[in-house]
Amino acid sequence: MGSTTGTQSQTLAGIDIPGTALVTAAIDFARQHLDDVTYNHIMRSALLGFAVADKSPDLQARDREVHALAALLHDISWDTNGTFASADKRFEVDSADAARIFVEQQIVQGSTQGASGNGWRPARLQLLWDAIALHTTPSIGMYKEVEVKATGFGIFLDFVGVAGAPPGALTDAEWDAIVAEYPRAGFRDGVKSVMCNLCRTKPQTTYDNFVGDFGEELVEGYSRKGKRAFDFMTATVE
Known part of the structure; x- marks a missing residue:
């Protein structure tokens, strides 16, 4: 399934990701709510996921905006003030719930935020939710939709490095550029x-x-x- 949000793009640390209003707002939202360590992690996860998915035949045909939003918001419940953390749900579910609400609110505010509701039907919101909720459960997530797999794989790579990528899908130069921009300290x-x-x-x-x-x-x-x-x-x- 290809993205329905046009061809807008932006380049961060040498990696092209969607540059839609929603993705730009998600980056700002994450920066506002996360500490440096977690923010750098979600940015690396997104960029690593795109670096690999765009070169992998089984991951290329995906909704790029959903992939970007899922990666960028997958740990939003780790926010410094506990704003998105519930008392009784796993952190993955808290993040998935917060991401869905974020998109819905951006759509409602579209006239001032530049976000478009076109294409954000319930099934697409559910796909975003699933990609976040399952990102720590690869034994299930890797058998789900390609957006779920791509999101989880990019996050996984931030923990294991270049060696965890398929041969030729992630270069040392790409890794170094991403880490230089978003340090692992x-x-x-x-x-x-x-x-x-x-x-x-x-x-x-x-x-x-x-x-x-x-x-x-x-x-x-x-x-x-x-x-x-x-x-x-x-x-x-x-």
């Missing part, structure tokens, strides 16, 4: 801090996913015991 410790905070503040959202790994290793008093599927099945199923 503090990334590992920043992610650990976010994950541990989730385990402390809403542990019930972490028991069935990778976030709980950080809790078990780094958070005093955290335990999945009694909360796992194994525990439930052992206690309730004859």
